[in-house]
Amino acid sequence: MGATLDEKLKAKLRILADAAKYDASCASSGAPKRSGGMTGLGSTTGAGICHAYTPDGRCVSLLKILLTNYCLFDCAYCVNRRSSNVRRARFTVDEVVKLTIEFYKRNYIEGLFLSSGIIRSPDHTMEEMMRVAKALRRDHGFAGYIHLKTIPEASPWLIEQAGLWADRLSINLELPSQRSLKRLAPEKDGTTIRTAMGQMRERIAEAREEKRRFSPAGQSTQVIVGADDTTDEAVLQSSAGLYERYDLKRVYYSAFSPIPEPSRVLPVKPPPMQRESRLYQADWLLRHYGFTVAEIAAGGEGGMLDLGIDPKLAWALKNRDRFPVDVNTGERELLLRVPGLGARAVDRIIQARRHRRLRLEDVARLSSGLRRARPFLIAADHRPVRLTDRLDLRRLVTSPVPQQMSLFA
Amino acid sequence: MTGHRVQLDEGADPSGFRLAVRRLLAAAVPPDEVAWTIGRGSDLFGSDLPEEAPPVPLPRALHQLVEPVVCHSDPERYALLYTLTWRVRHGEPALLQDPSDPLVHRLERMRKAIRRDVHKMHAFLRFRRTEDPNGAERFVAWFEPEHHILDAAAPFFVDRFRSMAWSILTPSGSRHWDGRSLLRGPPATRADAPEGDAFEAGWRGYYESVFNPARVNPGVMRGEMPKKYWRNMPEAQAIPHLIRSAPARVRDMLEQEAAMPAKRNPDKAVASMFDQEPRTLEELNRIIAASEPLVPGATRAVLGEGPIGAAIALVGEQPGDQEDLQGHPFVGPAGQLLDQVMTEAAVDRGRVYITNAVKHFKFEQRGKRRIHQKPTAGEVKHYRWWLMRELDFVRPELTVALGVTALLALAGKALPIGKNRGEMMFEDRPGFVTVHPSYLLRLPDEAAKRQAYDAYLADFRRMRRMVERIEAASA
Numbered sequence A: 001m002g003a004t005l006d007e008k009l010k011a012k013l014r015i016l017a018d019a020a021k022y023d024a025s026c027a028s029s030g031a032p033k034r035s036g037g038m039t040g041l042g043s044t045t046g047a048g049i050c051h052a053y054t055p056d057g058r059c060v061s062l063l064k065i066l067l068t069n070y071c072l073f074d075c076a077y078c079v080n081r082r083s084s085n086v087r088r089a090r091f092t093v094d095e096v097v098k099l100t101i102e103f104y105k106r107n108y109i110e111g112l113f114l115s116s117g118i119i120r121s122p123d124h125t126m127e128e129m130m131r132v133a134k135a136l137r138r139d140h141g142f143a144g145y146i147h148l149k150t151i152p153e154a155s156p157w158l159i160e161q162a163g164l165w166a167d168r169l170s171i172n173l174e175l176p177s178q179r180s181l182k183r184l185a186p187e188k189d190g191t192t193i194r195t196a197m198g199q200m201r202e203r204i205a206e207a208r209e210e211k212r213r214f215s216p217a218g219q220s221t222q223v224i225v226g227a228d229d230t231t232d233e234a235v236l237q238s239s240a241g242l243y244e245r246y247d248l249k250r251v252y253y254s255a256f257s258p259i260p261e262p263s264r265v266l267p268v269k270p271p272p273m274q275r276e277s278r279l280y281q282a283d284w285l286l287r288h289y290g291f292t293v294a295e296i297a298a299g300g301e302g303g304m305l306d307l308g309i310d311p312k313l314a315w316a317l318k319n320r321d322r323f324p325v326d327v328n329t330g331e332r333e334l335l336l337r338v339p340g341l342g343a344r345a346v347d348r349i350i351q352a353r354r355h356r357r358l359r360l361e362d363v364a365r366l367s368s369g370l371r372r373a374r375p376f377l378i379a380a381d382h383r384p385v386r387l388t389d390r391l392d393l394r395r396l397v398t399s400p401v402p403q404q405m406s407l408f409a
Numbered sequence B: 001m002t003g004h005r006v007q008l009d010e011g012a013d014p015s016g017f018r019l020a021v022r023r024l025l026a027a028a029v030p031p032d033e034v035a036w037t038i039g040r041g042s043d044l045f046g047s048d049l050p051e052e053a054p055p056v057p058l059p060r061a062l063h064q065l066v067e068p069v070v071c072h073s074d075p076e077r078y079a080l081l082y083t084l085t086w087r088v089r090h091g092e093p094a095l096l097q098d099p100s101d102p103l104v105h106r107l108e109r110m111r112k113a114i115r116r117d118v119h120k121m122h123a124f125l126r127f128r129r130t131e132d133p134n135g136a137e138r139f140v141a142w143f144e145p146e147h148h149i150l151d152a153a154a155p156f157f158v159d160r161f162r163s164m165a166w167s168i169l170t171p172s173g174s175r176h177w178d179g180r181s182l183l184r185g186p187p188a189t190r191a192d193a194p195e196g197d198a199f200e201a202g203w204r205g206y207y208e209s210v211f212n213p214a215r216v217n218p219g220v221m222r223g224e225m226p227k228k229y230w231r232n233m234p235e236a237q238a239i240p241h242l243i244r245s246a247p248a249r250v251r252d253m254l255e256q257e258a259a260m261p262a263k264r265n266p267d268k269a270v271a272s273m274f275d276q277e278p279r280t281l282e283e284l285n286r287i288i289a290a291s292e293p294l295v296p297g298a299t300r301a302v303l304g305e306g307p308i309g310a311a312i313a314l315v316g317e318q319p320g321d322q323e324d325l326q327g328h329p330f331v332g333p334a335g336q337l338l339d340q341v342m343t344e345a346a347v348d349r350g351r352v353y354i355t356n357a358v359k360h361f362k363f364e365q366r367g368k369r370r371i372h373q374k375p376t377a378g379e380v381k382h383y384r385w386w387l388m389r390e391l392d393f394v395r396p397e398l399t400v401a402l403g404v405t406a407l408l409a410l411a412g413k414a415l416p417i418g419k420n421r422g423e424m425m426f427e428d429r430p431g432f433v434t435v436h437p438s439y440l441l442r443l444p445d446e447a448a449k450r451q452a453y454d455a456y457l458a459d460f461r462r463m464r465r466m467v468e469r470i471e472a473a474s475a
């Protein structure tokens, strides 16, 4: 394997990285801990490492590229759709393997995230991706992270083969409703996607039971928001269903982003990026804080989350009768609902209060969100006097957010 | 006033600290009578302390705090740790369990800072490739940690890059890995590290390309990747330009007219690409043969054999040792028994297709022997897709499950043989259920064998009659 990177390959890398950047998933966590040992290369630590951050604040953890950005499909939101005029390129299996190994050796990355436009046939495309993973593992003893974005239309046996080598397989749902899919991704079929997810779930569960290796870090998906008129509530409803039915590890939300060569059926203006982070916060409440979609949605208006404040605060402001909660006696479930208190802070509070009656300054040492939590809390030295009735509470707990550089104004 | 001065090594000196703690505690010296200084050598000055002192039992949580905190660059670290130790020993044994105590909180934060610094070193260190005169490659990195964490961070690199030779150089020391052991080296300077690397430009190009200018948010980036690390990260050189050019790039994108598709609408190509199913048995077999075995063991896939349009398809469990070596199904003792029973039952051997539910021999190597392992339900299901396609191509009049694994594959669920022996529909395929021939071979006594063989023969005669019936009906 050569120790240099020629100009042609460099140019391809730019094109095929650019083409992959709209995929939100990048996590390299969840793989079983392992190491390549004396002759192999690489390890996974279980947690994943971000090796750099780009100026959009997102982390670079994996070499995230497309095998090719040629595509026979014509999904409106996608820069790689067949009717777009972007520059095209195509990696060989060996080229992807070489880039992954050489980047990995220099400690640039945790592994590979490989996706692809669909060329020739879904099976052909899936097979090439599978061959990359297989070559990395078998020929190079590569023990780093591998995530393959599977093609839902590919044959089940190919996906099964891919699961032998990859840490995670994912299938992008892309759009939360069948109707939007039909309009914006005419060749895609929601039923096919969901069937593939169902099969994947079954395979993963079986393999776990039989202690075989098959996509040990589970499956995930991505949903694009803002390219259609689906409400946040409907998006979250769809996610809740996905977690439940297909045992997904994560649903990634990707605010539809302006792309070069936009299609005519797209909205002219992309949604505010804040929408994406509110969805992630809501998703988090869904998975870790025992909130229901209905509760979260009730914090906003007309099925849309409040862009100005986080969904937990929004919920609290609409349920003031539940507060204040006493830090020294309140139950865990109630403390978890206090804006500004994360699960870790709540655990630390519960641990600390066995030793003393907590005052506000103690809470400040246990949580970084005290300023927001204050009006909702009772402590040994603090009782918010009818603060929860104040009309200006919202303004009180939110500081004027420094305006993010507005590019769409 | 201060009665004792403790001198510890530069950097992290956990053993010097532990020794000092032992001696101080043995002489009951309270924290405010100790001055901790950092220089060369572990020494206690102005003291009449014992030279040696027995180890003191301390809570585990305290050890777990000392280990990282001694790596901190705060000169007060030892004083704080000793104060904590003193308090734990003098009336506050549960002190560490109260995260709201100010001292515990401060040390906790120091521990966190160390963890973060170690993590950042794991993340932001960049190797450059060098070659020694013999052409052997070594990867060398220059890194400037904030705390004394070189030893805390090194095991990660050993684990990850065990098969490579590498060096990590820092201003306070270096570590060198040769594939077997980790050697300590002296402090280094940036000039000791190589200048560049052949993959750096490509990496920078990658980094630039993954940035989406429509989402520029440098605050978040700086929070996660503080500027102090940028100097040694080749990709970070691109940051200022990426930020500066972002608004213009987005404006360009938004102003761009929705472009007319450049290509003709490839409806045909799209339609034909869904048509990817194998079209013939040979095509299917090629896929099976090229696929990775899903079961451990297996040298090759053993494919079905027999004519298309066979009267009977016999489906067994999986190839065995002999079949795996020869590449044909049912060539071992079980196959011979099948031949015999078919001959006696007057089943035309030339009109039988014979295959297995699982296409690979699953075994466990024990010494020289390869011990057959029963496939799991998940494995059977995986191979089921292939079996069903295969039967679609062969189109037998009658499909026969030989044994419980074949029955699982054909029925799609686990069913016992005993109750189901005889005719059965497999979805819309006329089918028949009987035992696997190796069941007969395993029976211990002759009488039982004889009896089982007669029953088996009766089964095959019934199959023949079923086929005749089906053929008569369709004729």
Ligand code: SF4
Pocket (backbone or CB within 6 Å): A071, A072, A073, A074, A075, A078, A079, A080, A081, A082, A116, A117, A118, A185
């Ligand atoms: S299938 Fe659709 S989303 Fe995927 S690359 Fe092709 S056009 Fe883009």
